[in-house]
Amino acid sequence: MDIKELKKVFLDIYGGSEEGIRVFSSPGRVNLIGEHTDYNGGYVFPAALTLSSTVIARPRKDGLINLAVTDLDDRVSAPLDRLSDFKNIRWGNYQLGVADELQKAGYKLTGCDMLFHDTVPIGSGLSSSAAIEVVTAIALITLGNEAYGISGDIDMVEVAKISQLAEHNFIGVNCGIMDQFASAMGRKDHAILLDCRDLSYKYVPLELKGYKIVISNTKKKRSLAAVKYNERRAECEKGLEILKKSLPDITCLGDVSAEQFEQYKHTIEDDIIRKRVEHVIYEDDRVLKSAEALMNNEFEKFGKYMIESHNSLRDLYEVTGLELDTLVEEALKIDGVIGSRMTGAGFGGCTVSIVREDAVDNFIEQVGKAYQEKTGIKAEFYISEIGDGGREIQL
Ligand code: GLA
Numbered sequence: 001m002d003i004k005e006l007k008k009v010f011l012d013i014y015g016g017s018e019e020g021i022r023v024f025s026s027p028g029r030v031n032l033i034g035e036h037t038d039y040n041g042g043y044v045f046p047a048a049l050t051l052s053s054t055v056i057a058r059p060r061k062d063g064l065i066n067l068a069v070t071d072l073d074d075r076v077s078a079p080l081d082r083l084s085d086f087k088n089i090r091w092g093n094y095q096l097g098v099a100d101e102l103q104k105a106g107y108k109l110t111g112c113d114m115l116f117h118d119t120v121p122i123g124s125g126l127s128s129s130a131a132i133e134v135v136t137a138i139a140l141i142t143l144g145n146e147a148y149g150i151s152g153d154i155d156m157v158e159v160a161k162i163s164q165l166a167e168h169n170f171i172g173v174n175c176g177i178m179d180q181f182a183s184a185m186g187r188k189d190h191a192i193l194l195d196c197r198d199l200s201y202k203y204v205p206l207e208l209k210g211y212k213i214v215i216s217n218t219k220k221k222r223s224l225a226a227v228k229y230n231e232r233r234a235e236c237e238k239g240l241e242i243l244k245k246s247l248p249d250i251t252c253l254g255d256v257s258a259e260q261f262e263q264y265k266h267t268i269e270d271d272i273i274r275k276r277v278e279h280v281i282y283e284d285d286r287v288l289k290s291a292e293a294l295m296n297n298e299f300e301k302f303g304k305y306m307i308e309s310h311n312s313l314r315d316l317y318e319v320t321g322l323e324l325d326t327l328v329e330e331a332l333k334i335d336g337v338i339g340s341r342m343t344g345a346g347f348g349g350c351t352v353s354i355v356r357e358d359a360v361d362n363f364i365e366q367v368g369k370a371y372q373e374k375t376g377i378k379a380e381f382y383i384s385e386i387g388d389g390g391r392e393i394q395l
Contacts, residue, residue: 006070006117009070022056022392025053025135026052028128029186030215031046031343035317035344036345038177038178040176042253045191047191047384048182048388052119052131054116055117059110065095065114067092068113070116074092093171094166098133098137108150112139114136127344135390138390138391142392156184160184163184174229187388188388191291192204195254204295209297210357211354211356216353217350225348236280239253242267253280276316289301324349328353330366330370334366
């Protein structure tokens with residue numbers, strides 16, 4: 001749906017005129033490498049997609065936030081002073097969670113009518129939720145500032161942090177900062193090398209001459225992903241506590257070098273905890289090496305790190321499963337594929353593969369066929385375009 005059509009749907013739902021209508025958009029992301037490192041103070045290497053969440057918004061004076069979306073019949077009407085009553089609604093809690101956190105952080109909000117339109121596939125590990133959170137934050141801050149005569153640019157890093165808090169406090173997923181940061185701060189044709197310890201970052205041009213980034217969606221329904229995610233995070237925290245006894249200065253696993261880990265890994269007696277920590281330590285190393293390989297146009301080297309990353313997520317972190325493993329295995333059988341791995345939290349969702357341009361059609365056909373034979377599910381494929389982060393769309 002283009003903006004003109006969206007405006008029409010908006011006016012059909014809410015009535016009134018086009019006056020005061022604004023449009024905002026914020027993307028999903030693909031993470032190239034650096035998985036389950038963000039909440040451990042490590043490095044990540046995501047890029048914003050052109051798949052996005054778009055919102056049409058118009059202020060209203062009665063302090064109500066009204067929400068609608070193009071692909072569901074759900075409607076929500078929530079007073080700004082009673083947002084926490086809406087924690088358990090079926091749809092709309094990401095938006096209201098963000099509104100709640102913005103108010104707690106001191107932002108002045110105005111009531112508004114909002115219509116969402118999402119093109120990031122939901123539950124696919126491409127951060128559909130971060131796209132919604134970030135676009136909501138930008139829209140609410142912009143309308144609120146205007147209503148109260150406040151000027152100045154929006155602090156996009158703060159938008160990412162507030163969106164993350166909404167996910168922790170309203171949704172109950174103890175996620176890291178990567179998804180919201182990539183959605184807020186993405187840049188066209190660049191990946192972001194982000195140090196999650198202090199949020200320092202660098203844009204790295206993503207010019208894979210002769211290659212395409214292909215995303216393959218397992219289409220597997222994710223169950224218990226939030227519970228298992230929080231479980232992994234808690235396991236890393238246990239590992240950190242144990243290592244702190246030998247390395248009292250460390251504050252996160254991102255502070256621990258591979259040498260230090262090798263020296264003290266025997267102090268972690270629990271096999272599972274030791275495996276989780278081992279993944280984080282070496283994955284963190286791989287991110288820096290991968291970014292360097294990319295900057296030197298050493299794509300095959302980059303691809304090798306991607307494969308190592310997937311193997312580690314499968315064997316040590318144990319977040320892949322039959323569907324993701326099958327997609328990666330089948331991808332690597334295709335001539336012209338130099339790297340493939342799961343992306344995002346895991347437990348279903350998507351893989352990301354680097355595929356030589358002239359091999360893309362064959363990739364989609366062969367991998368799709370073999371995957372369906374082995375799992376009974378029809379995969380979906382997207383050739384990713386790397387787009388900009390959250391912003392207002394000028395009409
Ligand atoms: C999810 C979380 C991120 C990150 C990834 C795994 O996408 O939202 O913060 O932890 O999983 O790398």
